[in-house]
Amino acid sequence: MKRVLLSACLLVSSVTAVLGARLALAEALSSAERIGSEAMRLTGARSVRLRPVADGVFSGVDGLSEWVDALTGEEYGWSRNGQYIFRYADPRAYAPPVGSSDIGESRAKAIAAAWANRAYAGGSLAGMAVSCTCKEEGTDPVTAEYLVEYRRYAGTVRTCDHIAIRVNGSSGAVMSVEQDYDVISVGLSPQVGSDEARSIAARELGVPVECCTAYNLEVVKSLQGVQHLVWVVQARTGDEEVGGEGVEVVDAHSGKALDSGKSW
Numbered sequence: 001m002k003r004v005l006l007s008a009c010l011l012v013s014s015v016t017a018v019l020g021a022r023l024a025l026a027e028a029l030s031s032a033e034r035i036g037s038e039a040m041r042l043t044g045a046r047s048v049r050l051r052p053v054a055d056g057v058f059s060g061v062d063g064l065s066e067w068v069d070a071l072t073g074e075e076y077g078w079s080r081n082g083q084y085i086f087r088y089a090d091p092r093a094y095a096p097p098v099g100s101s102d103i104g105e106s107r108a109k110a111i112a113a114a115w116a117n118r119a120y121a122g123g124s125l126a127g128m129a130v131s132c133t134c135k136e137e138g139t140d141p142v143t144a145e146y147l148v149e150y151r152r153y154a155g156t157v158r159t160c161d162h163i164a165i166r167v168n169g170s171s172g173a174v175m176s177v178e179q180d181y182d183v184i185s186v187g188l189s190p191q192v193g194s195d196e197a198r199s200i201a202a203r204e205l206g207v208p209v210e211c212c213t214a215y216n217l218e219v220v221k222s223l224q225g226v227q228h229l230v231w232v233v234q235a236r237t238g239d240e241e242v243g244g245e246g247v248e249v250v251d252a253h254s255g256k257a258l259d260s261g262k263s264w
Helices: 002-043 105-119 194-205
Strands: 050-052 064-069 075-079 084-089 129-137 143-154 157-168 174-180 212-221 227-238 243-251 257-262
Touching (some): 002 064, 002 084, 002 105, 105 129, 194 227, 194 243, 194 257, 227 257
Antiparallel strands (some): 050 064, 075 084, 157 174, 227 243, 243 257
């Protein structure tokens, strides 16, 4: 009788393991199909062959995964919670330019607009502020890179709801797309004022408070999806020839320093 029961238990365990493996495989295939569909919508490609990246920057983060197109090398970051591509990059678009031609801001914005209208996870871009900045590097030849960003504001508060497209100024190829979309779930009234935020930032950065001259309220979101209302405080020391820049992110509700960076 014990042998019969043991055999039955082993059979049940084996069946359960097989069913679990099949369900996991079915879920992975379903995810790949969904991500592939979104990848084609984002890029306008007719087909993709995605494979998961096990050792990527976002691979071990809950709710996120990384994929690469085996056909082209294009990279995709996927938000399982939001069901959208939060980051796209095409290594081919970073190829050195031939000559020093520049497509210009108008053309760069038009290229970015086509991608934004097709790819933005939030649907409509209506009411979003649009900015375009150009970064030039090198001298022979000079290379230009355009960053076109669509950003939603809640009054004067900059939110995490945005899409940013980086365009190669020589070839017009899209180098990367980064976006975030979420319903605001954090209070927009700061409990910590701008003066207090500047003092906290100065202490954390180790500079006089007079160096912290730029500060803005923003809604930011962690990789885990937690939203914070923050003061983003920018600091500068010295002058244009000798000096450094720093930034401190201060929670506008608790006063806690959440992140920082500096060039000195």
